Amino acid sequence: MSRSETRAAERLPLYLAWAALLALLLLTIFGGYLKLGGANLFISVAIAILKAAIIVVIFMKPARELRLGWVFSLGGLFFLLVMLGLTGADYLTRAQDLVP
Amino acid sequence: MSPTRRAPRKNYLTEDFTLRSWFFTTDHKRIALLYFASITMFFFIGGAAAAVIRYVLIHPDGAPVSAEIYNRLFTMHGIVMVWFFLVPAIPTTFGNFLLPMMIGARDVAFPKLNLLSWYLFIIGGGFVLYALFVGGLDTGWTFYAPYSSAYSSGHLITAVTGIFIAGFSSILTGLNFIITIHRLRAPGMGWYNLPLFCWSLYSTSVILIIATPVLAMTLLLLAAERLVHVGIFDPTLGGDPLLFQHLFWFYSHPAVYIMILPGMGVVSEIIPCFSRKEIFGYKFIAWASVSIAVVGFLVWGHHMFVSGMSMYAGLMFSFLSFAVAVPSAIKVFNWTATLHKGSITFDAPMLYALGFIGLFTLGGLTGLFLATLPVDVHVTQTYFIVAHFHYIMVGGMVTAFFAALHFWWPKITGRMYPEMWARFAAVLIFCGFNLTFFPQFILGYEGMPRRYHVYAEQYQMLNVFSSGGAGVLAVAYVLPLLYLGWSLIWGRRAGPNPWQATGLEWQTPSPPPKDNFTRPPKVPKKPYAYVTPGAEHG
Amino acid sequence: MAEPRVVTKELAGPYADLHHQKQTANLGVWAFLSTEVLFFSALLTAYSVYRFLYPQGFAEAGRHTEVLLGSINTGVLLTSSLFMALAVHAIETGARRLMMLFLLITALLGLAFLGIKGIEYSKEIGEGLLPGAFFTYSGPYAHTVEIFFFIYFLATGIHALHLSIGIGALFFLIWRTRRGSFTAEYHAAVEGVGLYWHFVDAVWVFIYPLIYLVGRNT
Numbered sequence: 001m002s003r004s005e006t007r008a009a010e011r012l013p014l015y016l017a018w019a020a021l022l023a024l025l026l027l028t029i030f031g032g033y034l035k036l037g038g039a040n041l042f043i044s045v046a047i048a049i050l051k052a053a054i055i056v057v058i059f060m061k062p063a064r065e066l067r068l069g070w071v072f073s074l075g076g077l078f079f080l081l082v083m084l085g086l087t088g089a090d091y092l093t094r095a096q097d098l099v100p
Numbered sequence: 101m102s103p104t105r106r107a108p109r110k111n112y113l114t115e116d117f118t119l120r121s122w123f124f125t126t127d128h129k130r131i132a133l134l135y136f137a138s139i140t141m142f143f144f145i146g147g148a149a150a151a152v153i154r155y156v157l158i159h160p161d162g163a164p165v166s167a168e169i170y171n172r173l174f175t176m177h178g179i180v181m182v183w184f185f186l187v188p189a190i191p192t193t194f195g196n197f198l199l200p201m202m203i204g205a206r207d208v209a210f211p212k213l214n215l216l217s218w219y220l221f222i223i224g225g226g227f228v229l230y231a232l233f234v235g236g237l238d239t240g241w242t243f244y245a246p247y248s249s250a251y252s253s254g255h256l257i258t259a260v261t262g263i264f265i266a267g268f269s270s271i272l273t274g275l276n277f278i279i280t281i282h283r284l285r286a287p288g289m290g291w292y293n294l295p296l297f298c299w300s301l302y303s304t305s306v307i308l309i310i311a312t313p314v315l316a317m318t319l320l321l322l323a324a325e326r327l328v329h330v331g332i333f334d335p336t337l338g339g340d341p342l343l344f345q346h347l348f349w350f351y352s353h354p355a356v357y358i359m360i361l362p363g364m365g366v367v368s369e370i371i372p373c374f375s376r377k378e379i380f381g382y383k384f385i386a387w388a389s390v391s392i393a394v395v396g397f398l399v400w401g402h403h404m405f406v407s408g409m410s411m412y413a414g415l416m417f418s419f420l421s422f423a424v425a426v427p428s429a430i431k432v433f434n435w436t437a438t439l440h441k442g443s444i445t446f447d448a449p450m451l452y453a454l455g456f457i458g459l460f461t462l463g464g465l466t467g468l469f470l471a472t473l474p475v476d477v478h479v480t481q482t483y484f485i486v487a488h489f490h491y492i493m494v495g496g497m498v499t500a501f502f503a504a505l506h507f508w509w510p511k512i513t514g515r516m517y518p519e520m521w522a523r524f525a526a527v528l529i530f531c532g533f534n535l536t537f538f539p540q541f542i543l544g545y546e547g548m549p550r551r552y553h554v555y556a557e558q559y560q561m562l563n564v565f566s567s568g569g570a571g572v573l574a575v576a577y578v579l580p581l582l583y584l585g586w587s588l589i590w591g592r593r594a595g596p597n598p599w600q601a602t603g604l605e606w607q608t609p610s611p612p613p614k615d616n617f618t619r620p621p622k623v624p625k626k627p628y629a630y631v632t633p634g635a636e637h638g
Numbered sequence: 639m640a641e642p643r644v645v646t647k648e649l650a651g652p653y654a655d656l657h658h659q660k661q662t663a664n665l666g667v668w669a670f671l672s673t674e675v676l677f678f679s680a681l682l683t684a685y686s687v688y689r690f691l692y693p694q695g696f697a698e699a700g701r702h703t704e705v706l707l708g709s710i711n712t713g714v715l716l717t718s719s720l721f722m723a724l725a726v727h728a729i730e731t732g733a734r735r736l737m738m739l740f741l742l743i744t745a746l747l748g749l750a751f752l753g754i755k756g757i758e759y760s761k762e763i764g765e766g767l768l769p770g771a772f773f774t775y776s777g778p779y780a781h782t783v784e785i786f787f788f789i790y791f792l793a794t795g796i797h798a799l800h801l802s803i804g805i806g807a808l809f810f811l812i813w814r815t816r817r818g819s820f821t822a823e824y825h826a827a828v829e830g831v832g833l834y835w836h837f838v839d840a841v842w843v844f845i846y847p848l849i850y851l852v853g854r855n856t
Contacts, residue, residue, distance in 0.1 A: 007731055011724065018720040025712055029705075032851035040855045044847035052840040059723045059836045062668065068282065072668035076675030079310050082397055083683050087346045090401065090413035091690055206652040209662050275669050283662045284652060313673045317680035320792075328770035330788040331781055332684065338781035343687050347680050 017058040024051050111514070111611040126211035127614060129512075132197035134218050139189050142225065146180035147577065149173050154536075154570035157563050162553035170553035171238035172254065178241025180232070183263050184225050186493055187355060190362035191308075192221070192273055194504045195301050197512060199277060201605040201612065202295050204286025204621045209279040213272050220269035227262025231255040240551060242352070245333030245344040249325040256326060260319040267312045267319075270358075274308025277301050286604075288623035292386070295603050295627055296379065299386040300365025303393035307354045307361075310397070315351035318344070342407055349400035357396040360460070360492060361389055363500030364431055367453045370507055371435050372628045373601040374450035375442025379628045381434040388427035395424040405476045414473055421471035425464060432461055443632050447599075448522035452503030455530045459495025463488055466541065481551075484544025490537045502529070502580065509584065510594030514611040517587040521579065528576040535569025602628055660826040667830045671837045674800075678793075678841055685789050685848060688782070695782025700852025702767060702775075702783070703790070704758045708850040711754045712842065718747035719839045726832045732822035738815050741828075744835065745808040748801055755798055762787070790849055797845060800838050807831045 028047040032040060056062065062069035112129045115121070122130060153173050156164045165173070196214065200207050208214050231237065237254025239247060248256055281294070281302050321332050322344065331337025333344040372379045379385065401409060401417030435457055444450070466488040470476045479485065510516055539562035544550075548559045555563070597606040604621040605612075653659040689696045725740035766774030769788040777783075811831055814820065820828055 003731075007727070011727055014720060014723045014727065017723075018716065021716045021719075022713060025709065025716065028847055028851065029709055032847065032854040035855050037855070040851070044851050048844050048847050051843045055719060055836050055840045055843065059719055060833055068665060069668050072665065072672055075306075076310065076672030076679075079397060079676060080679040080682070083314070083350055083679055084686060086398065086401065086413070086416070087350075087683055087687065088690075089416055090342070090346065090410045091687055093410040093412040200652075209651065210666060211651055271673055275666060275673070278669055279662060279666050282665060283658070309669060309673045310676050313677035314680045317677050321680075321684065324788070324792065328788065330769045330784055332785065332788065338692070338785055340687065340691070343684060347683065350680075 013058055017054050020054055021051055024054075110613060111609065112614045113514075113611050115614050124215070126207070126215055128196050128200055128207050128211065128214060129612065129614075129616075131214050131218055132193050132195075133512075135188065135192040135196065135221070138218075138222060138225065139185050139193065142180050142184035143189075145229070146177050146185055147574070149177035149180070151570065151574055153177060154567040156553055157555075158560075158567045160555050160557050160560050160563075162555075165553065167553055168238060171240075171551070172232075172236035174551060175238055175240050175254075176232045176236050179228060179259065179263070181493075182241055182355070183266055184221075184228065186359040186497060187270060188221065188273075189359075189497070189501050190366065190504060191277070191301060191304055191358075192218075194297075194366070194508060195273075195277060195304075195362060198508065198605055199280060199298060199301055200284065201608065201616050202298055202603060203281065203284060203289055204604050204617070204623060205280065205284035206615045206617075208276045209284055210272075210276050214276055217269045217272040217276070220272070221266055224262045224264070224266030224269060227265065228259050229262075231258035231262065242348065243319075243322060243344075244348075245322060245325065245341050246335065246339070249322055249332075250329075250334050250336075257323050260323050264316055264319050267316050270308050270312045274305035274312075277305040278309065281305075286621065286623055292383065293623060293625070293627055294386075295365075296368035296382065296385055296389070297362075297365035300361045300368070300389045303389040304358050304361045306390075306393050307358050307396065311351045311354040311358070314347060315355075318347040318351065321347070342404065342409060345404050345407055345409075346400070349403045350397070353400040353403065354393075354396045356489070356492070357392055359497050361392060363456065363460075363497045364389070364428075366500045366504040366507070367435060367456050368431075369601075369603070370449045370453040370503055371438050372630050373507075373599055374447060374453070375439050375444050375632070376630045377438055377442040377632045378626075378630055379434065380437035380440075381430070382627065384430055385434050388430045391427040392424065395420065395427070399424050399471075402471055402476070405473055406480050418471055418473045422468065425468055425471070428460075428464055432457060432464075441632065443634075446523070447506075448517070448519060448526050449503050449507035449599075451523055451526040451530075452499050452506065455526065456496055456499045456503065459491055459499060459530075459533065463491030463495055466491065479544050481549055482544035483540040483548050483550055486550050487537050487540035487544060490540070495533055495537070499529070499533075502526070505580065505584070507599070508605075509587070510598045511605055511610050511612070513588060513591075514594055514609075515587045515591030516594050516598060517591055518583050521583040525576055525579040525583070528572065528579070532569050532572030532576050536566050536573055537569070539563070539566045539569075602630065656824050660824060660829075663826045663830060664833075667833045671833065674837060674841075678796075678844075681789065681793055681796075682844070682848075685793075688785050688789070689848075689852070692779070692782040692785075695779035696786055697853030697856060698777075698779050699783040699786035699790075700849070700854065702762075702765070702787075703850050703852075704761060705850045705854070707754050707758045708846060711751050711758075712846050714747050714751050714754065715839050715842050718744045718751070719836050721747065722832050722835045726825075726829055729820050729825045729828050730822060734815055734820065737820070737828070738812050741808050741812050741815075745805050745812075748805045748808070751801060752798060752805075755794065759791075786852075793845055794849070797838065797841060800841075804831070804835050804838055807834070 024047050028044050031043050031047070034040065036043070056073060062073045112127055122134070125131060153170070156162055156170060162170060196208070235255060237252060237256050237259055239252050239254065239256065243256070243260070281298060324330070325332045325334065329337070331339035333339045333341050335341060368379060368385055399417055399421045401413055402421045405414050466484070470479070470485065470488060506517060506522055543559055543562050546559070548555050594610045596609050602624060604623070607621045608617050649656065649659055651659065653662060721740045721744040725737045725744060728737035728740055762768065763772070766772065767787045769784045769791065773784050775783050808831065811828055814827070
């Protein structure tokens with residue numbers, strides 16, 4: 001392959017990622033207007049996670065130099081889940097307290 | 101008497117004497133000293149507030165000051181001590197000075213960010229001191245909403261701005277240490293060759309970079325609510341005050357591990373050296389530090405048991421709080437096992453380290469009392485809590501700070517301190533400390549509430565003991581200032597390794613040269629390769 | 639344009655060589671980004687709590703957001719990420735001028751985002767939705783709508799601040815490129831800004847559905 005062909009091949013994933021992101025954007029807008037009750041939130045967050053994953057994996061490439069990049073990129077997310085999870089444990093169970 | 105050694109011709113102190121070379125330095129050792137001067141100043145400011153508080157508390161009617169002034173005093177004491185002494189103390193001084201040396205590096209990964217970190221600390225401190233001296237605030241260092249956002253008349257926004265800025269200082273320090281440990285270790289220095297102080301600094305740094313941003317956002321929300329009058333935390337406007345507490349304690353509980361983990365690391369360095377024995381269970385202690393850092397993020401709700409939080413969440417946090425005690429206990433057992441059959445000498449660093457083990461254990465065990473939901477319901481917001489955290493923070497962390505100060509003083513300054521005075525001060529601190537804070541456990545159990553400047557007559561005797569102890573402590577804390585200062589001019593000059601300790605920092609002259617090592621340091625195959633004199637081989 | 643001067647790079651710190659320096663800088667940026675994740679996490683938690691407590695109020699508030707402008711903006715930002723990634727690829731192959739072009743397009747798209755955001759803000763402020771003294775929305779859910787828009791202005795405002803810093807960094811990179819600072823072998827700063835830019839994009843990807851798509855399903 002010539003040099004310019006190699007470079008075009010290297011750029012292809014970037015274009016594909018961009019196209020996928022825009023497609024997912026349209027999907028999430030469309031999905032937002034469907035009457036699905038509580039599932040709407042779940043779907044839109046799931047699509048957001050997928051879009052963020054595409055951005056991270058294809059645009060940011062955490063494993064570019066060191067595998068450690070993966071740990072750093074996921075570490076923050078772990079603690080986000082802890083924050084949401086344990087705070088949720090309070091709010092989700094308040095109404096069910098035995099003591100009125 | 102050993103012959104007086106001359107100092108090495110050029111070291112990091114004598115490299116350049118200009119002010120510019122100090123205030124624009126990127127040398128981690130000089131930055132450590134800049135921090136050292138700063139946190140010492142803050143320690144005495146916070147201590148002055150404590151002295152006034154203890155004086156007021158001799159009187160059951162709180163006669164010397166009004167309630168308003170008293171509230172501002174304990175708020176000032178808390179804010180200054182937590183954010184401008186306890187959080188930065190060991191990492192920014194001994195961490196900055198020693199970490200690169202312990203791993204065989206010339207400096208930290210981002211030396212300019214290190215200097216920026218100090219300037220941010222000073223700027224943040226400036227805001228806070230300004231807020232405190234133009235009248236302060238009365239919310240307590242915990243800023244509970246909606247009092248702090250809607251009703252308090254103090255200088256809240258200025259104070260939280262200062263803390264916000266100082267938070268960036270913390271984040272940069274933590275970030276620097278993490279990258280330094282990952283990327284700048286000398287060849288041959290694997291993770292399991294690292295001194296345990298480095299493991300504890302790494303764990304501390306993880307907490308610094310993960311928890312501090314949450315505080316930043318929380319303070320931003322608080323300030324915004326105060327300015328805009330929206331109901332983020334204010335229940336009259338639809339907000340939930342408990343949300344503030346969740347967000348605040350999500351940072352502030354891990355923050356207490358920021359304060360204690362480096363201290364534990366110091367103890368792990370000192371105990372083997374003065375027992376002439378390899379540390380027991382190196383890997384357990386190393387991973388215990390990491391576990392404390394991670395599990396420490398799961399327990400914040402134990403500050404909220406009586407706040408109105410769901411009982412089920414309370415149960416979960418209670419269970420998790422028991423779990424977080426386990427790695428700390430592992431460390432205490434391992435230090436004790438290291439002492440067992442060791443050849444122990446009672447130099448000042450060792451006295452402080454032994455004091456740490458005892459006082460931290462007591463403080464930590466009372467933490468288990470507090471993790472026990474029904475007990476906490478009885479003693480929360482009483483002096484039991486105050487005693488608990490002062491045993492850990494003062495009995496633990498401040499003691500460890502003094503341990504580090506004496507252990508590495510020769511390395512940092514090239515001088516030995518007068519040993520007898522140091523031992524005397526250590527014992528005086530230990531006695532004064534217990535006299536101050538042990539009565540507070542009893543006071544709390546008997547129901548004396550915290551943050552009140554008046555109290556029932558029956559509590560007076562123990563309060564007087566406590567204040568007497570505080571007086572002893574005040575004298576005892578001034579002593580090191582005096583004899584260490586004395587040693588800078590008249591102290592015996594120290595060689596590279598006065599304690600015959602292991603660790604790369606002892607392979608270089610005292611004080612070290614600007615680039616830390618005169619020749620590439622030899623990385624030992626095992627850390628803490630101490631041999632107990634007379635021990636069997638194998 | 640004259641051939642850029644080739645600048646021999648001196649090590650900027652205690653690193654073994656340029657490769658070591660680049661890896662260290664890269665890791666440093668990732669560590670910094672994880673602090674940013676936690677910064678936004680606290681706001682996300684506040685949002686989640688109030689959405690959980692006041693679902694109808696949030697739905698009502700969400701219907702007052704400018705979904706068309708917000709969606710266009712999302713497309714703009716995603717496209718800017720593409721050009722940022724193309725810029726990094728360009729310098730990896732030594733194409734300095736191409737990289738400068740891509741960086742410029744990225745910055746312009748970023749400015750377009752801010753412009754559209756400004757239009758949104760002025761519309762919302764005009765409708766009396768700015769929390770505080772000028773909040774005029776009334777109705778049974780007024781408090782909740784005010785909380786929603788408080789979180790909205792804070793989240794998008796902080797995001798816009800981060801974006802502005804990113805735009806500034808892009809112009810700084812463009813200026814440095816003209817002085818010949820970047821080569822195929824060493825362009826750590828470009829990669830670093832790229833990581834930051836993509837992160838700011840990823841944050842927006844989460845903000846978008848939580849702000850603009852609330853209450854659209856009724």
